[in-house]
Amino acid sequence: MTSFPQAHPRLSVLSSTSHASTDNFSPSSSYSRFSLSSAPSISTAIGAGKLGSRPNIYDRSLSKTRTSDVSLSAFAFLFSEIVQYTQKRVNGINDLERRLNVLGYRIGTRVLELMIWRNESVSKAPKREIRFLPALMSIHTQVWRAVFGKPADAIEKSVENEDEYMIIDNDPPITRHISVPRDMSQLSCSSLTAGIVEAVLDGLGFPARVTAHNTPIDGFPARTTILIKLDKSVLEREEILK
Amino acid sequence: MAIFGLWVINKAGGLVYQRNFSDGLAQLSMNEYLVMAGTLHGIHAITSRLSPTGSSSGAQVIEAETFKMTILLTATGTKFVLLTSLSDPSAESLLQKVYEIYADATMKNPFHTPEMPIRSEKFDVRIGNLLGASSSGAV
Numbered sequence: 067m068t069s070f071p072q073a074h075p076r077l078s079v080l081s082s083t084s085h086a087s088t089d090n091f092s093p094s095s096s097y098s099r100f101s102l103s104s105a106p107s108i109s110t111a112i113g114a115g116k117l118g119s120r121p122n123i124y125d126r127s128l129s130k131t132r133t134s135d136v137s138l139s140a141f142a143f144l145f146s147e148i149v150q151y152t153q154k155r156v157n158g159i160n161d162l163e164r165r166l167n168v169l170g171y172r173i174g175t176r177v178l179e180l181m182i183w184r185n186e187s188v189s190k191a192p193k194r195e196i197r198f199l200p201a202l203m204s205i206h207t208q209v210w211r212a213v214f215g216k217p218a219d220a221i222e223k224s225v226e227n228e229d230e231y232m233i234i235d236n237d238p239p240i241t242r243h244i245s246v247p248r249d250m251s252q253l254s255c256s257s258l259t260a261g262i263v264e265a266v267l268d269g270l271g272f273p274a275r276v277t278a279h280n281t282p283i284d285g286f287p288a289r290t291t292i293l294i295k296l297d298k299s300v301l302e303r304e305e306i307l308k
Numbered sequence: 309m310a311i312f313g314l315w316v317i318n319k320a321g322g323l324v325y326q327r328n329f330s331d332g333l334a335q336l337s338m339n340e341y342l343v344m345a346g347t348l349h350g351i352h353a354i355t356s357r358l359s360p361t362g363s364s365s366g367a368q369v370i371e372a373e374t375f376k377m378t379i380l381l382t383a384t385g386t387k388f389v390l391l392t393s394l395s396d397p398s399a400e401s402l403l404q405k406v407y408e409i410y411a412d413a414t415m416k417n418p419f420h421t422p423e424m425p426i427r428s429e430k431f432d433v434r435i436g437n438l439l440g441a442s443s444s445g446a447v
Contacts (some may be wrong), residue, residue: 144415149418243416245428255418 128180129187135215142243149255151245159250163257163278170261171211177262178269181212194270198296199302201270206233209266213259214239222250229296233263236286254278263292273297311439312375312391314406315341318423319385321349325426329439333375333391334441348389352379369399378403386410409434 126134149162149170156162186192191268195201207217214235224230241255256278264276275295310331316325323345328335336344356366370377371394378399380388388406390399414420414432420428 077344139416142412146418153418243412243430245413245417245419245430247419247427250419 081133086087129184138239138242141240145240145255145258146244160251162232162253166255166257167264167276170263171265171268172261173258174262174265175269177209177212178266181208196271197307198272198300201267201272202231202233202294205263205266210235213262215246227295229298229301232292233292233294234278234281234289235259235292236289238288238290241288241290250279254280254290256292259290260292267294272300274300310393311396311402312393314391314435314439315345315348315387315389316410316426317345317349317387317389320423321346322423322426325431327432327435332393345389348377348379349387351388352381380404380407382407405438406435409438 090171151167152165152169155160156165159266160295182192182194195204202221206221210216218233219236220232220234222232235256238256238259240258244255246253246255260276260278264274265276267276273295277293277295279291279293280289281291310332311329313326315323315326318324323342326338326341326345352366356364358364365381366379368379372377374394375391376394376396376399378390378392380390380400380403382388388403388410390403390406392399409431410426413434414426414428415422415431417428420426
C-alpha cells in the first residue's frame with residue numbers, strides 16, 4: 067500500500083505560532099521591579115475564566131450543532147478582511163488562491179476531526195470511509211452541512227480524466243457578497259472551500275489536489291465547481307479494493 | 309410615482325455612486341453631478357446646524373416643483389439620496405433597503421475600497437432589481 071507523509075508540507079507554512087503561556091517565564095519576584103500596576107494583565111483575565119456569565123468558548127459542548135451557528139454577516143466581514151489581507155501579500159491570482167487554499171486546509175483538518183468526534187457520539191456504529199465514492203458523498207452532504215449548513219448541489223465525474231471529480235455549489239454562502247473585478251475574473255474565493263475539501267480528503271487518506279473554479283450558468287451566476295484531482299496512489303488502491 | 313435617480317455620497321462629500329432610473333429630470337454631465345453632490349453635502353451640513361431645538365440629523369426631504377430628494381444619513385456619514393416624483397410615498401423605506409444592499413454588496417466585498425466609487429457588480433444588480441433598471445450611468 068501507499069505510505070503517506072507524516073505531516074502535510076503545507077501545515078508547516080503557517081503553524082509556527084506558539085501558544086505557550088508566558089506565565090512560567092516570569093518569576094513572581096520580578097513583578098516588583100517591572101510591574102505596570104495600571105495595565106490589565108491578560109493572563110489573569112483568560113486563564114481563570116473570570117469573564118462573568120458568558121461561558122468560555124472552550125467550555126462549550128462540541129456536540130451541540132444547533133447553537134453553534136455563526137452569523138453569516140460576521141463571517142462575511144471576516145472573510146472580506148482575510149481576502150484583503152492576503153491580497154496585499156501576494157503576487158498574482160494563483161498565489162492568492164494558493165494562500166486561501168492553505169487557510170482552508172487548516173480549517174479542513176479541524177472540520178474532519180470535529181465531524182468524526184460528533185459522529186462517534188451520535189452514531190451507534192461510527193464508520194471511517196475507506197472507499198473514495200462514499201467519502202466523496204460524505205463530503206458533499208456532511209462536510210457541507212457542518213460548514214455551510216446545507217448540502218452541496220451536485221457531484222460530477224470528469225468524462226475526460228478518470229482521476230477528476232467535481233463538487234458543485236450553486237450559490238456558495240462565503241462568496242455571496244463578493245464581486246470580483248473584471249481584471250481578476252479567474253479568481254475564485256472559494257479556494258478556501260477547496261482547501262477544506264483537500265484537508266478532509268487528505269485526512270481520510272485520499273491525497274488530492276483540489277481547486278475552485280467559477281462555472282456560472284443561467285440562473286446561478288455564482289455557481290462554483292470544486293475540482294478534485296486525485297493522487298495516482300488513490301486510484302491504484304481503489305483498483306485493488308474492487 | 310417615479311424614481312428618477314439614486315446618489316451615494318461619501319462622508320467627505322464625494323459622489324461615489326450615481327445612477328438614473330427614468331427620464332423626467334435634466335440629464336447632467338458627470339462633472340455636474342459631482343458638483344451637485346458636493347453642494348448638497350454642504351447644504352446638509354448647514355441644515356444640521358440650523359435646528360432651534362438642539363442637535364439635528366439635517367435635511368431629510370428637499371421638495372421642488374417637479375421632484376423631491378429624500379436623504380438618508382447613516383451613522384458613518386454616508387448619505388443616500390433618492391430623487392423621486394413628489395407623490396412617491398415609499399422613498400424612505402426604499403432608502404433603508406438601499407442601505408441594506410450597500411452594507412451587503414459593498415462593505416462585505418473585499419475588492420471595494422471604502423469612500424471610493426462603487427464598482428461592485430452585485431451592488432449594481434441588486435439596486436437595479438430594487439429600483440427598476442432602465443438607463444444606467446454608474447460613476
